[in-house]
Amino acid sequence: xxxxxxxxxxxxxxxxxxxxxxxxxxxxxxxxxxxxxxxxxxxxxxxxxxxxxxxxxxxxxxxxxxxxxxxxxxxxxxxxxxxxxxxxxxxxxxxxxxxxxxxxxxxxxxxxxxxxxxxxxxxxxxxxxxxxxxxxxxxxxxxxxxxxxxxxxxxxxxxxxxxxxxxxxxxxxxxxxxxxxxxxxxxxxxxxxxxxxxxxxxxxxxxxxxxxxxxxxxxxxxxxxxxxxxxxxxxxxxxxxxxxxxxxxxxxxxxxxxxxxxxxxxxxxxxxxxxxxxxxxxxxxxxxxxxxxxxxxxxxxxxxxxxxxxxxxxxxxxxxxxxxxxxxxxxxxxxxxxxxxxxxxxxxxxxxxxxxxxxxxxxxxxxxxxxxx
Amino acid sequence: xxxxxxxxxxxxxxxxxxxxxxxxxxxxxxxxxxxxxxxxxxxxxxxxxxxxxxxxxxxxxxxxxxxxxxxxxxxxxxxxxxxxxxxxxxxxxxxxxxxxxxxxxxxxxxxxxxxxxxxxxxxxxxxxxxxxxxxxxxxxxxxxxxxxxxxxxxxxxxxxxxxxxxxxxxxxxxxxxxxxxxxxxxxxxxxxxxxxxxxxxxxxxxxxxxxxxxxxxxxxxxxxxxxxxxxxxxxxxxxxxxxxxxxxxxxxxxxxxxxxxxxxxxxxxxxxxxxxxxxxxxxxxxxxxxxxxxxxxxxxx
Ligand code: SF4
Numbered sequence: 054x055x056x057x058x059x060x061x062x063x064x065x066x067x068x069x070x071x072x073x074x075x076x077x078x079x080x081x082x083x084x085x086x087x088x089x090x091x092x093x094x095x096x097x098x099x100x101x102x103x104x105x106x107x108x109x110x111x112x113x114x115x116x117x118x119x120x121x122x123x124x125x126x127x128x129x130x131x132x133x134x135x136x137x138x139x140x141x142x143x144x145x146x147x148x149x150x151x152x153x154x155x156x157x158x159x160x161x162x163x164x165x166x167x168x169x170x171x172x173x174x175x176x177x178x179x180x181x182x183x184x185x186x187x188x189x190x191x192x193x194x195x196x197x198x199x200x201x202x203x204x205x206x207x208x209x210x211x212x213x214x215x216x217x218x219x220x221x222x223x224x225x226x227x228x229x230x231x232x233x234x235x236x237x238x239x240x241x242x243x244x245x246x247x248x249x250x251x252x253x254x255x256x257x258x259x260x261x262x263x264x265x266x267x268x269x270x271x272x273x274x275x276x277x278x279x280x281x282x283x284x285x286x287x288x289x290x291x292x293x294x295x296x297x298x299x300x301x302x303x304x305x306x307x308x309x310x311x312x313x314x315x316x317x318x319x320x321x322x323x324x325x326x327x328x329x330x331x332x333x334x335x336x337x338x339x340x341x342x343x344x345x346x347x348x349x350x351x352x353x354x355x356x357x358x359x360x361x362x363x364x365x366x367x368x369x370x371x372x373x374x375x376x377x378x379x380x381x382x383x384x385x386x387x388x389x390x391x392x393x394x395x396x397x398x399x400x401x402x403x404x405x406x407x408x409x410x411x412x413x414x415x416x417x418x419x420x421x422x423x424x425x426x
Numbered sequence: 427x428x429x430x431x432x433x434x435x436x437x438x439x440x441x442x443x444x445x446x447x448x449x450x451x452x453x454x455x456x457x458x459x460x461x462x463x464x465x466x467x468x469x470x471x472x473x474x475x476x477x478x479x480x481x482x483x484x485x486x487x488x489x490x491x492x493x494x495x496x497x498x499x500x501x502x503x504x505x506x507x508x509x510x511x512x513x514x515x516x517x518x519x520x521x522x523x524x525x526x527x528x529x530x531x532x533x534x535x536x537x538x539x540x541x542x543x544x545x546x547x548x549x550x551x552x553x554x555x556x557x558x559x560x561x562x563x564x565x566x567x568x569x570x571x572x573x574x575x576x577x578x579x580x581x582x583x584x585x586x587x588x589x590x591x592x593x594x595x596x597x598x599x600x601x602x603x604x605x606x607x608x609x610x611x612x613x614x615x616x617x618x619x620x621x622x623x624x625x626x627x628x629x630x631x632x633x634x635x636x637x638x639x640x641x642x643x644x645x646x647x648x649x650x651x652x653x654x655x656x657x658x659x660x661x662x663x664x665x666x667x668x669x670x671x672x673x674x675x676x677x678x679x680x681x682x683x684x685x686x687x688x689x690x691x692x693x694x695x696x697x698x699x700x701x702x703x704x705x706x707x708x709x710x711x712x713x714x715x716x717x718x719x720x721x722x723x724x725x726x727x
Contacts (some may be wrong), residue, residue: 179468
């Protein structure tokens with residue numbers, strides 16, 4: 054009875070609290086995703102295409118379609134055979150799915166036609182119809198490197214269906230060449246702070262999880278595909294002569310602006326980054342699967358964390374630490390304690406101390422739970 | 427005192443301006459009804475690809491002769507700067523940009539909110555319709571070509587090659603199509619929808635929103651929002667408008683200011699001609715008097 058009263062009193066309150074226009078955690082406006090006033094689980098009334106920057110989920114190349122044949126406008130044009138996968142592979146090296154599918158919900162990637170209405174013109178003023186959306190998307194890159202685009206570069210001439218079929222087979226098998234990345238690049242400099250900068254390219258991309266575009270900004274397809282080759286014949290990156298100090302440091306400074314010169318400059322080639330050497334913290338097996346970002350924040354600059362375990366693993370942050378990874382699953386009696394209660398001084402390399410509470414128990418003969426797994 | 431015909435006319439015009447006392451108060455000009463729902467077109471030059479399908483569609487819609495649409499794929503014409511003329515009421519020009527792709531700009535009548543051509547026309551052959559179009563009536567035109575001089579964008583073209591009933595030609599905003607709720611021909615055919623047809627007020631909002639969302643893509647300027655008092659056709663661009671063929675230093679005051687004050691000044695209340703005759707009369711009278719005196723003195727040896 055009491056409980057139901059509490060629920061009755063509380064329910065409207067919680068409803069009110071929940072129904073604020075902005076979700077407090079994400080800063081997103083509810084109306085960006087839901088069209089109705091009170092979305093429910095059974096009727097979430099999700100809008101098709103939220104025109105706000107949403108959380109962008111990266112999908113793998115293989116989760117998209119391989120080939121798409123655009124023949125919606127059959128009466129007027131021959132079908133366009135579009136290798137989605139080939140383009141997705143290119144996007145994967147650059148801006149990701151959102152280079153074409155500009156906005157995304159957490160669900161599957163939306164096809165162009167789910168927002169852009171077929172035919173030309175659209176209900177929403179200024180939003181291109183499907184035809185224009187296709188054209189804009191294709192031409193924006195193709196014009197950059199082809200410098201001209203004839204209709205036939207995409208549209209099969211009518212009556213030329215055999216050609217289209219042949220192309221289809223070829224395209225299906227075609228894969229985009231992987232761009233091979235250097236392990237390291239050594240820059241020779243004239244700086245008196247050290248004549249060399251050893252840059253570990255693969256560590257930055259793989260270990261530190263930087264996307265290509267963070268440094269190679271605006272170097273789209275045209276960088277490799279330009280038929281006039283104007284872009285590629287530019288000075289290669291490793292030659293820094295003739296650039297201002299600011300230009301030389303631009304790519305590095307987006308993260309390393311406040312670092313000492315000696316962090317990068319040296320008179321000899323430096324070794325790759327090693328967590329134990331550079332930070333004094335050895336990454337043992339429990340942390341080795343984590344990405345840098347899971348401890349050091351999501352910003353460009355990694356945030357220094359205290360070596361104290363409690364920084365990340367406090368009991369207030371429920372579920373942030375699963376004790377069973379240590380080989381012991383805590384029983385209910387011990388689950389609520391602070392780490393320090395057993396591991397005095399938060400020293401986890403020492404044997405846990407049972408004597409704080411128990412006179413007759415000691416590690417390892419008495420365990421506060423069951424062996425796991 | 428020697429007075430040439432030319433300086434007399436100049437004097438008369440000046441007198442007219444003084445009498446009219448500035449353009450804004452000019453009397454007798456056609457009443458300008460500017461509906462809040464007047465239509466316009468937003469041209470996004472960052473989207474335009476220079477396919478010139480609009481040029482073809484315009485000719486088709488106006489029963490003008492044209493080569494087949496495929497021939498418009500030839501981009502050589504984009505090499506030289508063109509203006510709308512007797513053969514094309516709209517043209518696309520290309521300008522270099524800092525990016526790998528050039529900038530293409532469609533040109534046609536801007537359909538000014540306070541059109542210079544309308545006020546320059548002494549017989550009222552030009553008019554601004556409530557829906558936004560500036561149109562021209564062949565029955566009234568006397569072929570004076572004042573509109574051509576007055577237009578700040580050098581749009582109206584004249585059929586010099588036709589001795590009988592030459593016409594003034596310019597974009598008419600496809601009034602025959604829009605009357606049937608169809609879009610202008612150029613807007614409808616554009617394969618990338620670089621042109622958006624809609625209420626001018628809404629288009630300004632759309633344009634502002636695009637600039638807000640993509641500050642790197644656009645210069646913060648909607649050309650035509652304020653120029654010469656506002657135009658029905660609006661432009662967005664990624665480069666300074668002066669560098670992509672738009673006239674410099676037009677200012678935000680309606681262009682008719684000058685032409686209107688001269689025109690209407692000269693003709694208001696028939697005053698200047700009356701004054702002119704009075705002036706001529708007095709000159710004649712004075713000369714007669716002098717002649718009289720001279721002959722009188724001649725008679726006295
Ligand atoms: S652009 Fe020229 S022709 Fe067109 S309305 Fe304005 S003044 Fe008249």
